[in-house]
Amino acid sequence: MIDQPEKPKLSVVAQNTQQQIETNEAQDQVNAALLELAANIIRVVRGAGKPEQILHQCSDVVNAAVEYRDAAGRLPSPATLASAILLEREVIDYNDSFWAARQIAYRRIVRGSLQVAASKLLGQRLQIDRGEDEIDESIQELEHLREEIRRKRAAEQRAMRPKISPRKRTLKPKGTKKV
Structure with a gap:
């Protein structure tokens, strides 16, 4: 051993x-x-x-x-x-500004919704209004983001289409008639 x-x-x-x-x-x-x-x-x-x-x-x-x-x-x-x-905050990828802004808007909608629900339980009109404002602003931001993306995609599609040059019109000489 x-x-x-x-x-x-x-x-x-x-x-x-x-x-x-x-x-x-x-x-x-x-x-x-x-x-x-x-x-x-x-x-x-x-x-x-x-x-x-x-x-x-x-x-x-x-x-x-x-x-x-x-x-x-x-x-x-x-x-x-x-x-x-406390709601866990997902990590936001700021490399893609659309998705980052979208995640932030969704968070704000959730926060506003919770604010509205809690304030309605207690009859707090001012807090209800603030929560609704947060929801409305976030929805408007989402709509703006979606419109921006739609325009960007449409521009990309237009750029990818083949360019067709317009046909030149040929004029018939005067005095010729169709038979």
């Missing part, structure tokens, strides 16, 4: 303490419960969703927050709660 050098014994070293691990797990539970509740409420407002689950989901959020408090010694921060349900 060949003598192999003795291998060092490896041990796992964690950067996080047990409390940090428990806090992170509790935060994940709060986020998941809050997302379920928020998504269901939005769907119910839209006319779908499961209204019978709202109170159970509220209870899940509170229970998860209590578990977080037990692990962290405090409740989740408002910023943490907001970031849990």
Whole structure:
């Protein structure tokens, strides 16, 4: 047998303490419960969703927050709660200005729609108007973008058509009659 050098014994070293691990797990539970509740409420407002689950989901959020408090010694921060349900922003490819502007307009339509829905629930006329203005401006921007693309494509198609030179008209000499 060949003598192999003795291998060092490896041990796992964690950067996080047990409390940090428990806090992170509790935060994940709060986020998941809050997302379920928020998504269901939005769907119910839209006319779908499961209204019978709202109170159970509220209870899940509170229970998860209590578990977080037990692990962290405090409740989740408002910023943490907001970031849990904040809509993810897709990465915008600014190399294609049409698609970038289109994505931005779609985002603004969604934001305006959420503003209108929330404000209608509370009867806030000024906020409803602001949300509708955001939607209208975004739709106008989309229409402008589409018209711009349509014109660009039409110009490209015209440029690709073969050039046909006009025929020269030949005049018949005067005095000749058709027979």
